[in-house]
Amino acid sequence: MVRLRASLVGLAGLLMACPAIAQPVPAETGALYDGPATGSESWTEPRVETRCHGAVSVYNTSQPVYELHRPDPALANGAAVLMLPGGGLRLLGRGDGTEAEIAAFLDHGVTVMVLEYRTRQLPAASINQDCRAPDPAAPPIRFTRMEIVNGNANPAPNDPVGAEVLRLSTLDARAGFAMLNRRANELALDPARIGAIGTSAGGGVAFGALLAQAPVEEKPDFLISIFGPALQDVAVPDPAVPLYLVTEADHGPVTDGLLAVFSIWKAADQKVELHVYEVPNFSMTVDLWGPRLFTWMAERELIPPALENER
DSSP: OOOOOOOOTTHHHHHTTOOSSOOOEEEEEEESSSSSOTTOTTOOSOOEEEEETTEEEEEOOOSOEEEEEEOOTTTOOSOEEEEEOOSTTTOEEEOHHHHHHHHHHHHTTOEEEEEEOOOOOOOGGGSOOOOOOOOTTSOOOOOOOOOOBTTBOOSOTTOHHHHHHHHHHHHHHHHHHHHHHHTHHHHTOOTTSEEEEEETHHHHHHHHHHHSSOOGGGSOSSEEEESOOOSSOOOOOSSOOOEEEEEETTOTHHHHHHHHHHHHHHHTTOOEEEEEEOSOTTOOOHHHHHHHHHHHHHHTTSSOHHHHHTO
């Protein structure tokens, strides 16, 4: 089903008189599902949240929740992203970088739904809650090389537990897109401009939703991946969606996986942009890749060009 893109004509004029200081709408939080999430009803490990130097890590999510951030009504332009944090499907990480990303999208008039999706169950007693500053003298992480076939960068493709967690987290992402589409009128969203931004494993979850055999309302209209490769075989869907891919040069299979996805999209003559930065792994922030991202979004008519020109 090809979705008709709503025209942006007239939005530029409406946004010319935006206030000097944006005032986002207070965040809304809630359960993703009505009742227990199907497939994890028997999970018994307690949810654990750790904090260290501004970073928050959440373990053992069995009942997904969302956090909805809406921009200042004077800036809102109808675009939205489902934000999928990373953590190797073992945890969900959130820190100052995540908050800066949320703020950047809100400043560009984009609604953000942060999703706490289901992750692998870990014994609570095994979760390290010691807070230690990183050792600046530690050598950089070296990743084992792996052969990338069909864009699939899953480091453990034969792990049945990991496969089940990926299936459930993908269902959660699909439910997040369905909620945003279902509430589009209430939230003043354009159903043709609801995309995904996934970091690390969150990018893999976003690709999972994009590649699923599912209704269009459960899939992203565009996909932004921040060092998050596909965790399954990749084939360009019909209709294809534009991709914005960001990674570091030395992130091993992650880099190779996103290079492969880029090549698959280009071979199909579809819209895709890839940025590979020669920076330490996990050091990229929205200050690095954000300016071009929002220009790209304007070029793809996902946000109004007039708003982008004022930034």
